[in-house]
Amino acid sequence: MSSSLIEETVIEDKEIIYKSPIVFTPLLDEVTIDFIKIKDIVSEAIKLSKVEKSNISTGAVIITGETARKENASEVSKNLSEYLGDFIVATAGPKLESLLAGYGSGACDISKKLNRRIINLDIGGGTTNVSIFNCGECEQTFALDIGGRLIKFDYEGKVSYISKRIEFLIEDMNINIKSGKKVELKELEIICKKLAKSLLEVCCLKQLCEDTRRLFISEEFEPFKVDYISFSGGVGEYIGETYENIQAKDILKHDDIGHLLGACISKEFENYKEMLVSPKEKIRATVIGAGNHSLTISGSTIAFDKCILPLKNIPIIKLFDKEEKLNEIYLLGKKKLGMYEDTTVAISLIGPKSPSYEETKVIANEIIKLFEETNGPIIVVLENDFAKALGQVISLSLNKKREVICIDKISTRNGDYIDIGLPMGNSIPVVIKTLIYNC
Template identity: 70%
Template sequence: MENVIYSIGVDIGTSTTEIILSKLKLKNIIGASLVQETIIESKEVIYKSPIEFTPLLDTVTIDFEKIKVMVEEAIKQSGVEKNSISTGAVIITGETARKENAREVSEKLSEYLGSFVVATAGPKLEALLAGQGAGASELSKKLNKKVINLDIGGGTTNVAVFNCGSCEETFALDIGGRLIRFDHEGKVIYISERIEFLLKLMNLDIKLGEQISLLELKALCLKLVQCLLEASCLSELTKETKRLFITEEPKVFTADVISFSGGVAEYIGTSIEVTRFEDLAIYKDIGPLLGICISEAFNKYKDKIILPKERIRATVIGAGNHSLTISGSTIAFDKSILPIKNIPIIKPFTAEENINKIFSQGKKQLSLYENTTVAFSLIGPKSPSYKELKVISEEIIKLYKEIDGPIIVILENDFAKALGQIVSLMLKDKRQIICLDKISTKNGDYIDIGLPIGNAIPVVIKTLVYKDVALQSLDSK
């Protein structure tokens, strides 16, 4: 059996907004355990929208109606019917995520697109999707090496560290190409409050309404690039760089390959020179200059650097092509409550799991989600015995006595159907059950679960709070 589903990705960034539509082909196969399972066989981007400036009503408000028109036009041009879109992601990134109506725009757009489309936010997820869309995840798996992807946009830099295909770490900083903007005469019209401390520290005379010096702009860009070197663990972390982190600081790592994506990456490794303000006239910001300074500062690491084919569109391609996960086929679910969105995930064991302590460990985290439907996540035994399934079921039932809503269990190993059946038999009250497997999560993630596609369930794992190639070498430019 083959199924084709359509996915949309919408990235509303600090500088630009991009939209893509993709065709995902699902296929049923017989797995190693001789059980039929559904996989995503192929992903194809069938439409890319023009890259347009993100529309704003004023400095603090996104223009939702214009965004909606852009999305409507993209769907029309793709030739895909809106009601045929069954998954995807709406991501508001960088400084745009801090606009007063960012959450409202995300929710409205998700609602307009349909009940299966997922609205997501948070720099950690953006870093992951950008790394996947740029091909850094695939490259690290292919090379069996550690790859760091720096996605540098208008307001933020989102960083993901991949090791042999797995994402080990994500973090973000307030470094981007739109932190300072000016008009055609070179007068400053915007300074991000996030870097005001740097201007003071460096004694740079950059003020609103005043003419700006190209030398001072370059000095600022070189400082921001030094911060990127430090964040990439290529230099010691200073207190100035620490202040630019949106998320927690990364653990020390050594990357074998360095990849750049995002709008600023379009200027890395180019022969463009900035010697006058006219050279910055396209965007009237520091983006081109920042990209050139990155080329200079990272030149000593040029043997490690690659530039993905997809740079400015990396995040939106990640959102459209990599946000969807297909659950295993040996699952249990109550269709009447699907689709459901934004369910917080409790994963009580950070190290070795003890099935006899599921209740005691899980209860510690329930206080964070009072009167809220939650999903419980386990790796679980690889081939659990009936006795083990019974113990797990008893512990989960005891835990859910203190939780409103359906019982939702997310397993990494493949035994969801058996567990769901035993939980159902042991329950004394009527309660809806969803038990999914072959899904890896982290504590603090959220889950969206869609309607079944054949005998599988589409799932999106996401991070809503702050807390997957074509390549060319830099030398070839």
């Protein structure tokens, strides 16, 4: 088989043919997802879409937000992928989820078109995932424990659940909200206003207070000046409504504080209306489509340990968006590895066209240092043709035995996933899977 690159598949068009209803994640208890009900929901959605499961070539199973913290999240995503077929599987950490929401909401596209900095706040049931784009490039991502289902109610209107992550606020502010008791709306309004003010602070429109610092899931952000603000996620559907205009019967219509929180955010951001832009997607922002297969063949000048092949659904981290600084692979890679939790990853580089031995050694040492903080094989994807040399230097420089795969002549983007097949002679078939966003 020729080692030349197979022509890349290009997405010429995309069309949404069916959107399922929005449903809350079914749980067996507060820490366990009900996989049987999840499977039933997906099966019903496929049936209503009138698309045969056997005709679905690829897709994505991505568990996000509060659900990703449940004890069986990884097991559920794996089982669901096996049920559906050859699907991408990921349990998104807060950084990755923030990036996905930023792309899916259209914030990236808005930033690129306007040549300005935009912050997108994707507010779901348990978390707010924040991404900052400047002229189309993602500068920062972070997340906080702010969401519409941090307080829930039963059919009698009594509090059935209070997230442990906001208990300190309720206690410090002396708010009368207790599990098993009915609560006054004014008490709920106090906590929702507090959470809304925290979002003003993370937009750098007010000074960051200690209470807000305690709500961060990921590390804090570097200060910035924002030009535009967009809100997505389930709570994002209610941004624009004010508390005074909501009918009493609708305040808790989802048996949580989501609608009220949205109204309080609208009130807090009233003085910044000129900065607010409407995203293309709100509640479905995180993932609205999935998976384009793009088949390539990595050339014969590659390095790989056959014993661990094939590999499937490996997330790709592209370390540099523009100019590559080879002596900064570790520093930049360490930040981006935080997007994935306990997951084998591949790093992607363009690399020099004809690197010297010294350049190859620098790249190898930076990669080894980066992968010391991960488990699993060292996987490197290059655009330029020097994978065999780099793979050999990495293998010879390791302090202990570890599998190494280094392949070349492959172009990738952040957010892609890679399947690496069994070798065919000296070549390896590779499938690049690209998540598709409506932006």
